[in-house]
Amino acid sequence: MSLAERKRQLVRDELTEAALKLLAFQGFDKTTIDQITAAAGVSRRTFFRYFQSKEDVVIEFIGDLGHRLHTELAARPADEAPATAVRNVLTAFTEGFREHTEKSLCLTRLTLRTDALLGRYLERQVRWRADMTAELARRMGVDPGSDMRPALIVATAFGAFDTALTAWVAGEAADDLKTIVNHAFDLLDGGALAVRGRSAPGGAAAGA
Amino acid sequence: MSLAERKRQLVRDELTEAALKLLAFQGFDKTTIDQITAAAGVSRRTFFRYFQSKEDVVIEFIGDLGHRLHTELAARPADEAPATAVRNVLTAFTEGFREHTEKSLCLTRLTLRTDALLGRYLERQVRWRADMTAELARRMGVDPGSDMRPALIVATAFGAFDTALTAWVAGEAADDLKTIVNHAFDLLDGGALAVRGRSAPGGAAAGA
DNA sequence: GTTGCTACTGACACTTTGTGTCAATGACGT
DNA sequence: ACGTCATTGACACAAAGTGTCAGTAGCAAC
Missing domain, CATH: 1.10.10.60 (Homeodomain-like)
Known part of the structure; x- marks a missing residue:
């Protein structure tokens, strides 16, 4: 250099x-x-x-990580089911947090609690989602303009991730982020969230 | 007056x-x-x-609608399954768009395509989500701090809604928003997005 | 080592957003 | 008619963000 x-x-x-x-x-x-x-x-x-702005100093840290998401999705083995690939990419994404737990928690907390930062973060996330949707559609051999499934898979996965991230911050990083993210995905897969036919079960609470 | x-x-x-x-x-x-x-x-x-800002002139239109979401969730029949109640609230939400289709499309397109507006919109949506999560947790008799299920149900539903909204704008409102939203929820319920055990099916594309 | 190119920097001026303050205006109740 | 209250325009001001220009330091070629 x-x-x-x-x-x-x-x-x-x-x-x-x-x-x-x-x-x-x-x-x-x-x-x-x-x-x-x-x-x-x-x-x-x-x-x-x-x-570019005051927000970017904070967002950049997490933003740099997100920027590579679609690249890593493309690198997943071709025989992996679409939703599985996305899940794996997002759980791998949490690795970046484990290395600097304290700093990550501090920045994430600031981001989630500051309106301007939250907005900027989500705005960026939308771009990652679009990139991943395009990549996923390619993997699935489907037109993302006429088939919502790739977009839905990505949206659902990010919903789980954001929920886990919020829980992680709320718990002051008591648990590992990856653990919480995996737990969120497991709840998604388990069908405990089914829209119809099933009423709310009482027990089986989830830790966070 | x-x-x-x-x-x-x-x-x-x-x-x-x-x-x-x-x-x-x-x-x-x-x-x-x-x-x-x-x-x-x-x-x-x-x-x-x-x-409050230039963004608010645009956001307010859609923002006023969202402000009542948790109220309407609370008004859903008590025997409705949690995810069903959320789904019904969000599909009812689309009614506000049908009345002024042209104006809604114009504003939504502007919002989704302008970074500053998108950020502000999503930032507001996060508040609605928090309100609905709290209300849903109450309905489910669960502590939202330790159980991620209410938050996940809400996040998933909004993910479907946002995906449908994007598709609606992309298609220039060719189809009714409610139709697209329902279609998105059906895909979610249908298990076509399952994370594990299922590889990507080829056909059965979705219209939007 | 000197010359010239390039990149970075500070300084200044400028636009735009957003807020605080104050005096003037007009509606409303008494 | 009078006092009160809300609304308004006209400032002044802080802060974000951009364009421009001259000065300076690194670096390569001669």
Whole structure:
């Protein structure tokens, strides 16, 4: 890596660290970009050369992970059932959280509890979903424009993932995210959520 | 209704109409609030007395509908299975679209295709989901903090709804939204999306 | 080592969003 | 007719985000 690139990475890291520290400490809305740039020792203009917005500093961490989702879906073995492949990709996705549990929890909590961040996160997630839907449709040999099944599989899987993520944050990461995600998928598969013919069972509660 | 209230409603309508016309014509980002207020004949400050942001003018239409979702869920017959109740609430939700099909399509398309609007819409949807999850957990006699099933049922149902909504817009409202939503729910119930044990069937495509 | 190209930076000006404040206006009850 | 209350426009202001320009440092070629 050239000196220029290392320098650039240094500024980026400095900016990220300063931002995350301030954001976690003061909250998102009460932290200005001026404060971040002052802490990082660069000009405000420079901030926008590294990040599109204040939201992006936070979203980027989780966003980088999501960006590869459809690539990893394409890499799943061809004989895997569509929904299984998606499930496996999303559970593998949780690996990124395990490596930096504390940081992940902090950022995820901030994201889920800040309107602006939640919106931005979900907006990005929609793109991942679209990418994965396209890839899944390809795998299934189906036209995603006329067949909703790929989109439904992806939507259901992300619904489970988001639900698990929320539970994970609510429980302050007491359990492993992957465990919760798997549990959510198991509930989905188990048919305990069936729309018709089955009334609400009383017991068999789920841990979180 | 007093004269003051009618006056206020008049300003609100004027603002909404001017905004929607400009937004649909020029796109969201290229329309400024100054243009909207100029068209409506009020000051910029007044705009913010009626709407929190530019996004809210658009979101409000669909947002008002969603606001009542948990109320309507609570009004469902007690003997209805949880997932069925949620499904019925969401299909009933589509009624609001049928009355003003053209306007609904226009606004929904704008919302789904504009990043800022999509983010704001999804952020609001998360609140509806939380409300419905709480209500569903109450119906099921379950603690939503330790049992993910209510949240999963709601998440799955909204996943189906959003998928149907996307398909509806993609098809330029060729089919009735309710038809598409029902179709999505049927696919969900039919087990065609099963995670394990079943490989992708070839035929039986879905129309949208 | 000097010259020239390229990339990064800070500084400044600008637009737009969103909020706080204040004085003026007009409806409403007494 | 009078006081009260809500609404409004006109500022002023903070903050986000963008365009532009000159200065500077790395780097390759000569």
